[in-house]
Amino acid sequence: MRPIDDVTPAALRKRPGWLIGQTSVHHHRLLTAALGAANARPYHYRVLASLQEFGSGSQVEVGRHAGLDRSDVVATIDELVDRGLVERTADPIDRRRNIISITPAGRAQFRRLDKVLANVQDELLSPLSPKQREQLTRLLSRVLEYHTDALSER
Amino acid sequence: MRPIDDVTPAALRKRPGWLIGQTSVHHHRLLTAALGAANARPYHYRVLASLQEFGSGSQVEVGRHAGLDRSDVVATIDELVDRGLVERTADPIDRRRNIISITPAGRAQFRRLDKVLANVQDELLSPLSPKQREQLTRLLSRVLEYHTDALSER
DNA sequence: TGGTATCGTTGGACATACCAACGATTCTCC
DNA sequence: GGAGAATCGTTGGTATGTCCAACGATACCA
Numbered sequence: 001m002r003p004i005d006d007v008t009p010a011a012l013r014k015r016p017g018w019l020i021g022q023t024s025v026h027h028h029r030l031l032t033a034a035l036g037a038a039n040a041r042p043y044h045y046r047v048l049a050s051l052q053e054f055g056s057g058s059q060v061e062v063g064r065h066a067g068l069d070r071s072d073v074v075a076t077i078d079e080l081v082d083r084g085l086v087e088r089t090a091d092p093i094d095r096r097r098n099i100i101s102i103t104p105a106g107r108a109q110f111r112r113l114d115k116v117l118a119n120v121q122d123e124l125l126s127p128l129s130p131k132q133r134e135q136l137t138r139l140l141s142r143v144l145e146y147h148t149d150a151l152s153e154r
Numbered sequence: 155m156r157p158i159d160d161v162t163p164a165a166l167r168k169r170p171g172w173l174i175g176q177t178s179v180h181h182h183r184l185l186t187a188a189l190g191a192a193n194a195r196p197y198h199y200r201v202l203a204s205l206q207e208f209g210s211g212s213q214v215e216v217g218r219h220a221g222l223d224r225s226d227v228v229a230t231i232d233e234l235v236d237r238g239l240v241e242r243t244a245d246p247i248d249r250r251r252n253i254i255s256i257t258p259a260g261r262a263q264f265r266r267l268d269k270v271l272a273n274v275q276d277e278l279l280s281p282l283s284p285k286q287r288e289q290l291t292r293l294l295s296r297v298l299e300y301h302t303d304a305l306s307e308r
Numbered sequence: 309t310g311g312t313a314t315c316g317t318t319g320g321a322c323a324t325a326c327c328a329a330c331g332a333t334t335c336t337c338c
Numbered sequence: 339g340g341a342g343a344a345t346c347g348t349t350g351g352t353a354t355g356t357c358c359a360a361c362g363a364t365a366c367c368a
Contacts (some may be wrong), residue, residue, distance in 0.1 A: 007218060009207035015271060016287065017181040017278055018295035022221065024178035025325075026301040027171040032354085041354080046166065053163035059316065065164060067176065069357060074317060096315040096364045117169060124171055127300040128293065130260045133170065139286055140173035146189065146281040147180040179356075185318085195323080213347065223326060228348060250333045250346040 012110040027124050034116045040109070043068065044085075045117065048110040051086065051102040058097045085109050156284070181278050197222065197230040198239075200272065202264040205240065205256040225240045239263050267272045 012018040028042075035041055043066075050065035052056075057065075063073040077100060080086040085106035091097040102110070125133050166172040182196075189195055197220075205211075206301035211219075217227040231254060236241040239260035245251035256264070279287050 008221065009203040009219060011203040011207060011268060011271070012221075013295070014273055014291075016291050016294065017185060017275055019270070019291065019298055020174055020181055021178050023294055023298050023301070024175050024302070025175055025228070026298070028325090028354090031171060043355085049163040049165040053165065060314080064283060067162065067166075069355095070316070071318075071320095071358085072356080091191070091315095094315085094365070098316070114165060117165070121169055121171055124301075125297060127296050132293055132296075135289060136297075137168075137170050137173065139282065139290045139293075140170065140177055142281050142286075143279060143290075144173055144177050147177070147278075182323090182356090195325085214345080223324095224347070225327085225349080225351095226325080245346095248346085250332070252347070 023124075027120070030120050030123055031117075034120050035113065038109075038112055038116060039083075040113055043072065044080060045110075045113045047073070047076050047080060048085065048102060048106055048113065051100065051111050052107065058091070058100055059100060060097075062100050064091040080106065083109075157308075169261070177278075181274070184274050184277055185271075188274050189267065192263075192266055192270055193237075194267055197226065198234060199264075199267045201230050201234060202256060202260055202267065205254065206261065206264050210244070210253050210255040213254060214251075216254050228269065234260065 026129065031042055035045065046066040046068065047062060050062050054061070054065050059073050059077065061071065062068075062077070063070055066073070066076075067078065077086060077088060081088055083105075085103055087103055088098050089101070091099050091142045125136070185196055188197065200220035200222065201216060208215070208219050213227050213231065214224065216222075216231070217224055220227070220230075222230065231240060231242060233241055237259075238297050240258055241249055241253070241255045243253050248270050279290070282290065
């Protein structure tokens with residue numbers, strides 16, 4: 001088998017954007033396969049993680065925490081309600097809003113999925129030492145914060 | 155505006171997979187906007203870059219260089235042929251195959267898009283110093299090579 | 309009370325990644 | 339020389355993630 005260097009053009013290989021994109025594809029494959037075994041998909045984890053950390057909130061708030069479009073929040077919450085992992089109730093104070101809460105079953109599923117995520121990170125970063133993982137995380141965090149702040153300040 | 159630390163759950167923020175995925179989303183936005191202005195999209199650049207570096211080849215070879223599924227190669231080459239950027243001819247030696255070649259107009263478009271890609275990398279990584287960009291590139295390359303080799307050795 | 313903003317929903321569009329099945333062609337082995 | 343396996347390219351999808359517009363209901367403010 002030829003090494004990757006002989007297959008991918010340098011015009012791509014030298015580009016961090018390409019490296020990030022392709023690594024993301026591999027990560028998504030690992031994540032989707034692992035979550036699929038637990039009858040979940042990435043959006044479920046994102047919503048459950050948001051509710052677990054920030055507590056109950058409106059759909060807009062949950063979407064902001066989870067980084068999801070409002071319409072995708074609706075669809076994801078529909079699926080989680082169907083599985084008894086979250087509850088959707090009307091806000092008595094403001095009837096425009098729903099209040100989304102995690103259920104005990106949702107907390108249990110979050111704990112299960114959290115382990116899955118930890119395993120997937122280990123597998124994704126297995127060629128790196130702990131120090132290199134820290135370095136990668138720090139550099140990516142800085143890039144992501146820069147772009148996230150730039151977006152929300154428009 | 156609240157800093158990102160107050161918005162995203164730690165369960166996501168601490169995960170390199172999440173950082174890579176979200177950074178990739180930002181990269182894709184920048185890239186698609188910039189390429190769109192040049193009437194191109196990411197698959198076009200991948201195919202042109204492969205032909206520019208490796209020369210003419212079959213669709214399977216082009217797909218392997220560009221990291222594209224065979225059916226996506228067909229669609230992308232269709233678009234590039236329509237725009238006069240590549241040529242598709244039958245292989246006289248093996249009538250199962252087509253030979254894909256870049257045209258002079260394709261080379262010119264590749265040079266134009268290559269500048270676009272360079273600008274997008276600069277914008278994507280603007281919060282990092284040159285040394286940090288090298289570090290990020292090295293770490294990501296190692297991770298990507300590991301997973302690409304693992305995939306092709308199955 | 310009218311105008312603006314917010315919330316949630318519905319109904320999409322689009323790009324990327326990926327897969328199965330098929331017909332035409334090539335190659336190998338008996 | 340022919341059967342079987344493999345390759346090539348194409349067609350026709352599916353799944354997922356990201357993103358957007360428009361609408362009705364509701365809340366708030368001047």
